[in-house]
Amino acid sequence: MEMFSRPAGSVAILVGLLLGFFILMSYQANRAETISVVEGTVHTLTSPAHRAVSAIWLTVSGTWQRYMGLVGASSQSSRMRERNAVLERENSSLQEAARENARLRRLLSLRERIVSPSLAGEIIGRDVSHVYQGLTVNRGSWDGASRNSPVVAPNGALVGRVVHVTGMSSMVQALTDPESAVGAKVVRSDARGVVHGVGGPILELAYVNSLQDVKNGDLVVTSGDDGLYPAGIPIGRVSRVAQGSPVPGSPPMALARGEGALFLEISLNPLVEVRRVDYVLLLSPLTHGE
Amino acid sequence: MKALRWFVLLLALGVLQTFTGEVWAPFGYVDWLLIAVVYMALHGSFREAIILGAVAGLMQDGLSREIVGLHAFAKTSIAALIASFGSFLVVRGPLPQAAVVGIASLLESSIVVALLVLLGRSSSMSGLSITGRAIATAVATATVLSAARWLRQRRKRRSRFK
Numbered sequence: 001m002e003m004f005s006r007p008a009g010s011v012a013i014l015v016g017l018l019l020g021f022f023i024l025m026s027y028q029a030n031r032a033e034t035i036s037v038v039e040g041t042v043h044t045l046t047s048p049a050h051r052a053v054s055a056i057w058l059t060v061s062g063t064w065q066r067y068m069g070l071v072g073a074s075s076q077s078s079r080m081r082e083r084n085a086v087l088e089r090e091n092s093s094l095q096e097a098a099r100e101n102a103r104l105r106r107l108l109s110l111r112e113r114i115v116s117p118s119l120a121g122e123i124i125g126r127d128v129s130h131v132y133q134g135l136t137v138n139r140g141s142w143d144g145a146s147r148n149s150p151v152v153a154p155n156g157a158l159v160g161r162v163v164h165v166t167g168m169s170s171m172v173q174a175l176t177d178p179e180s181a182v183g184a185k186v187v188r189s190d191a192r193g194v195v196h197g198v199g200g201p202i203l204e205l206a207y208v209n210s211l212q213d214v215k216n217g218d219l220v221v222t223s224g225d226d227g228l229y230p231a232g233i234p235i236g237r238v239s240r241v242a243q244g245s246p247v248p249g250s251p252p253m254a255l256a257r258g259e260g261a262l263f264l265e266i267s268l269n270p271l272v273e274v275r276r277v278d279y280v281l282l283l284s285p286l287t288h289g290e
Numbered sequence: 291m292k293a294l295r296w297f298v299l300l301l302a303l304g305v306l307q308t309f310t311g312e313v314w315a316p317f318g319y320v321d322w323l324l325i326a327v328v329y330m331a332l333h334g335s336f337r338e339a340i341i342l343g344a345v346a347g348l349m350q351d352g353l354s355r356e357i358v359g360l361h362a363f364a365k366t367s368i369a370a371l372i373a374s375f376g377s378f379l380v381v382r383g384p385l386p387q388a389a390v391v392g393i394a395s396l397l398e399s400s401i402v403v404a405l406l407v408l409l410g411r412s413s414s415m416s417g418l419s420i421t422g423r424a425i426a427t428a429v430a431t432a433t434v435l436s437a438a439r440w441l442r443q444r445r446k447r448r449s450r451f452k
Binding site: 007009010013014017018020021022024025026028057124125126127132134136178179199275 | 305308309311313315318336337340341344347353354357358359360362363366367370405409411412413416
């Protein structure tokens with residue numbers, strides 16, 4: 001192979017890098033909450049660019065909308081076209097301002113409803129790896145954001161929690177992330193379990209005793225049992241309830257006991273679509289565990 | 291100076307990668323950092339390719355969440371593989387290079403999934419998303435390289451007439 005004719009130095013660098021990365025990965029695999037220097041550095045370096053690109057995009061998309069408005073009006077008379085262009089431009093700006101206003105009002109009213117201190121933020125990036133489901137918020141430790149802060153959408157529904165904080169931005173683990181787990185309860189029957197992501201848009205409520213009363217459409221909120229999220233934050237509504245399989249080797253929620261299963265299999269529709277969230281509130285964390 | 295230029299380019303591509311999905315969801319599947327790594331592996335030296343692969347991968351891990359080294363390992367491996375084969379396979383033109391990028395994307399995703407399994411972690415990457423990512427990255431490569439070639443030819447034509 002050509003590789004073998006490479007200078008020994010290059011091959012040594014390659015082997016060293018691969019070995020180093022593998023050791024780094026193995027080290028982190030046993031420590032779920034590791035904050036790495038690399039992540040901190042990259043976020044600190046890219047945060048200003050994120051903000052700048054976000055601002056440029058808003059300007060470009062606004063200009064594009066105004067341009068489209070002008071194109072639509074071009075079939076009318078020149079006088080009407082001029083008039084229309086002005087109105088379109090104003091309308092577009094006003095609509096955007098109104099939408100922004102409505103979003104911020106909802107956020108503000110939510111903030112007033114929430115007793116604990118909170119911080120409003122804007123989503124400036126999404127997880128680039130497609131392995132996990134995360135969001136980047138334009139609030140960092142310099143703004144008062146801190147790790148383990150619960151993150152909620154303007155409608156009050158839970159989005160996730162802050163897992164990494166840098167000076168100017170924070171990384172949020174979305175509720176739908178396969179590694180996310182939230183202590184939860186069904187409001188109607190007080191049945192308790194753990195909500196976790198499965199990688200897709202649906203959530204699962206696990207470890208709910210099969211004797212508990214859970215029905216389709218039931219609202220599920222945070223229970224506060226996990227010490228990370230305050231109780232009562234809406235998560236989603238039950239979309240499917242089934243008896244867990246009694247067959248050994250089934251998913252963990254379906255442990256066998258006698259003829260039936262110990263736990264119910266419950267699917268939830270989250271109250272917020274993570275991909276569509278633009279603004280969020282970062283609540284004060286219950287713990288600051290590092 | 292060249293190293294600094296590449297670092298700034300990687301930073302820009304990292305930001306682009308987090309942001310393009312906001313503009314239009316399918317754009318989010320394009321792995322801009324991988325395009326840079328494959329380009330360097332095909333056109334640069336072996337050493338430059340693996341170092342760029344490592345930096346690009348670390349940058350992606352930094353912009354992502356958890357397990358730093360996952361994409362760094364995958365991208366360094368891909369860079370080494372392509373730099374090794376690229377020296378005796380002549381890959382020129384946007385389409386063949388796009389095909390190499392597509393294959394590299396499939397390989398990278400496979401390495402990432404394999405490492406996650408090995409580390410006992412879960413992944414939300416499905417076969418469909420891996421394929422979609424490879425196709426989107428290949429199409430983006432073909433588009434960017436075609437545009438670059440067109441610009442080069444135009445500049446050459448203009449300079450000939452001057």
